[in-house]
Amino acid sequence: MSDYAVETNMSKGSFGEEYLSLGRNKLVEMFRTMVLIRRFEEMAAKMYSMQKIGGFLHLYIGQEAVAVGSVAAIRDDDYMITAYRDHGHAIARGTDPKLLMAELFGKYTGTSKGKGGSMHFFDASRNMLGGHAIVGGQIPLGTGIAFKIKYRREDKVCLTYMGDAAVNQGTFHESLNLAALWKLPVVYIVENNLYGMGTAVDRASAVTELYKRGCSYGIEGMVADGMNVFSVYDAIKEAAKKARELSLPTLLEIRTYRFRGHSMSDPDSIYRTKQEVEEEKQRDPIEQMKKFLLEEKIATQKEIDDIDAEVKKVVAEAVEFAENSSEPPLESMYDDIYVS
Amino acid sequence: MPEITYREALNQALAEEMERDDSVFIVGEEVAQYQGAYKVTQGLLQKFGPERVIDAPISESGFTGLGVGAAMVGLRPIVEVMTFNFSLVAFDQIINNAAKMRHMSGGQLKVPMVIRGPNGSAHQLAATHSQSLESFYSHVPGLKVVMPGTPKDAKGLLKSAIRDDNPVIFMESEVIYGMKGEVPEGEYTIPIGKTDVKRQGKDVTIVAYARMLGVALNAAEILAKDGIQAEIVDPMTIRPLDDEPILESVKKTNRCVVITEAWPFAGVGSEIAFRVSSKAFDYLDAPVELVSSEDVPMPYSKTLEHNVLPTPEKIVNAAMRVLYNSKDPGKSED
Numbered sequence A: 001m002s003d004y005a006v007e008t009n010m011s012k013g014s015f016g017e018e019y020l021s022l023g024r025n026k027l028v029e030m031f032r033t034m035v036l037i038r039r040f041e042e043m044a045a046k047m048y049s050m051q052k053i054g055g056f057l058h059l060y061i062g063q064e065a066v067a068v069g070s071v072a073a074i075r076d077d078d079y080m081i082t083a084y085r086d087h088g089h090a091i092a093r094g095t096d097p098k099l100l101m102a103e104l105f106g107k108y109t110g111t112s113k114g115k116g117g118s119m120h121f122f123d124a125s126r127n128m129l130g131g132h133a134i135v136g137g138q139i140p141l142g143t144g145i146a147f148k149i150k151y152r153r154e155d156k157v158c159l160t161y162m163g164d165a166a167v168n169q170g171t172f173h174e175s176l177n178l179a180a181l182w183k184l185p186v187v188y189i190v191e192n193n194l195y196g197m198g199t200a201v202d203r204a205s206a207v208t209e210l211y212k213r214g215c216s217y218g219i220e221g222m223v224a225d226g227m228n229v230f231s232v233y234d235a236i237k238e239a240a241k242k243a244r245e246l247s248l249p250t251l252l253e254i255r256t257y258r259f260r261g262h263s264m265s266d267p268d269s270i271y272r273t274k275q276e277v278e279e280e281k282q283r284d285p286i287e288q289m290k291k292f293l294l295e296e297k298i299a300t301q302k303e304i305d306d307i308d309a310e311v312k313k314v315v316a317e318a319v320e321f322a323e324n325s326s327e328p329p330l331e332s333m334y335d336d337i338y339v340s
Numbered sequence B: 001m002p003e004i005t006y007r008e009a010l011n012q013a014l015a016e017e018m019e020r021d022d023s024v025f026i027v028g029e030e031v032a033q034y035q036g037a038y039k040v041t042q043g044l045l046q047k048f049g050p051e052r053v054i055d056a057p058i059s060e061s062g063f064t065g066l067g068v069g070a071a072m073v074g075l076r077p078i079v080e081v082m083t084f085n086f087s088l089v090a091f092d093q094i095i096n097n098a099a100k101m102r103h104m105s106g107g108q109l110k111v112p113m114v115i116r117g118p119n120g121s122a123h124q125l126a127a128t129h130s131q132s133l134e135s136f137y138s139h140v141p142g143l144k145v146v147m148p149g150t151p152k153d154a155k156g157l158l159k160s161a162i163r164d165d166n167p168v169i170f171m172e173s174e175v176i177y178g179m180k181g182e183v184p185e186g187e188y189t190i191p192i193g194k195t196d197v198k199r200q201g202k203d204v205t206i207v208a209y210a211r212m213l214g215v216a217l218n219a220a221e222i223l224a225k226d227g228i229q230a231e232i233v234d235p236m237t238i239r240p241l242d243d244e245p246i247l248e249s250v251k252k253t254n255r256c257v258v259i260t261e262a263w264p265f266a267g268v269g270s271e272i273a274f275r276v277s278s279k280a281f282d283y284l285d286a287p288v289e290l291v292s293s294e295d296v297p298m299p300y301s302k303t304l305e306h307n308v309l310p311t312p313e314k315i316v317n318a319a320m321r322v323l324y325n326s327k328d329p330g331k332s333e334d
């Protein structure tokens, strides 16, 4: 087991000075994106309670550093694919919040023309290949995307995200074996937020250190701290390098936490205590990053406040755009079923 | 008779059958500690303990197959799928193992299990989470498919399904879990494979099942205002289909509309329409009409979703067409 299960950089990703080398612009942009995701989702929750948004709405609040840290560590032409808790990934990738809010509203101007909703954010122009709602369903797809990268000898990598509960689906195991057998440039990212709906990891997985599951397939396992954007960034950098240079897969477990219920209708008090949630909130990834920016004098409090105000405006404009957009025409239900 | 919800009726059936037979156990996602994703298994963990009410990881293929195996050697598993959309992950276990075991073993083995959960659309859950999959399962010899549309039927049929020695696909509906209805006090069962007439009428036969039963009953009220008496016939079990009462009704009304939430192509609706057309041909005064969901994946948009699904209005229009009473005569040609 020890050959593959590398206990890595839980500690390495500190908030140390070495990250100053990323440059002020990048650091501030990472912070802004996390704040944008947070405010976008707070607004989405509000719109849900006003019944502007329907269906299932799974919020990413608390996990923002995972999407932001990972996207910051790859290139624009790399690929990514994820599950249904996908707002953060699309925003981190740069999709216009207007189009995403319109999708949540089920409007024709939305990213999927009102067909997909919250669980199905796609932006093919940015190589963000979805939001997928069947647990584990996207894992073989990410593997296939990596297959194409190798087939075409491209200098790219595919980030394949999933929740901690998805590792118990057959697709996870089949995919890891294929990726190792055929040496595919894929990074499997398990966003371990400790629960799959109401089921804690230790009630669902016999081996709770999920990164160790790479062993069975000869895939290196790594862990990162999902509340620290730099820990995520470092781990992805390393895994992506291995994918590009050696065409090897990685299984990266990122320890994180969702501050909200599983979806809007989840009474999370059944399976976790208020105290636990409050304790986790002390590690809020946005607050930690803010502290770093202030302490290292990368940004002033005024600049931070300005970012917050600017982001709120972006979100308000997204809502206005969604409100004013038109419903999909009825005939559009027959569109986009086949390529015509 | 007491009025209880469809959900409570199912819950009572589960509790009574677990009480009656200790070979019955329940396995599925969030069935125990969480009290059921849709609260159908509420209280069962407290009553029967964690050995018989078991939370499973998200491994549908694994725990459904485990159910088949346990059934082969004498247990009576109830596998809850959080929704039938996720049963597709276990499709191989159901179609190739559960359905075929009796046949492949030349009658040596049996698979007395129930696979149950909500089927069909709920509200804006989009393409992968809104499917009416009964046609897939009804296609397969070796499976029984049961789809109750009232609390009373839900309880009586679930008890029969649990006692049945064959694999039974038991399809509920999230949208009607909260529906109330009268349920007899005390022990009763409703046999699998028996069609029921839910409303008497002489003018047109409307065949509807599961959640669509309520939609059809609403349509019948609207038709009644125009002086048209619809007879609503509910198969309750899709496979084996008891078509005799449907044919009897059509012989009386001479007109038939079939309702299904599933897609129109190669579906349960077309099977019923075919049987009526072939077995009651001489009695029909109009071609059989099918009101199904539109032939599209379910869109997320509320407006589109509403227009994809069968509605009382669509059913009324179809009834008008078979009565040559259409306010929109152009439509009767399609």
Ligand SMILES: Cc1ncc(C[n+]2csc(CCOP(=O)(O)OP(=O)(O)O)c2C)c(N)n1
Binding pocket: A085, A133, A134, A135, A136, A162, A163, A164, A165, A166, A193, A195, A196, A197, A262, B029, B058, B060, B082, B086, B089
């Ligand atoms: C195959 C399948 N089974 C069940 C579900 C219902 N479901 C949706 S999300 C979920 C929990 C998934 O948890 P996890 O993978 O940890 O992701 P998280 O929600 O924590 O982001 C369940 C059971 C589903 N969508 N697909």
Ligand SMILES: [Mg+2]
Binding pocket: A163, A164, A165, A191, A192, A193, A194, A195, A196, A197
């Ligand atoms: Mg989780």
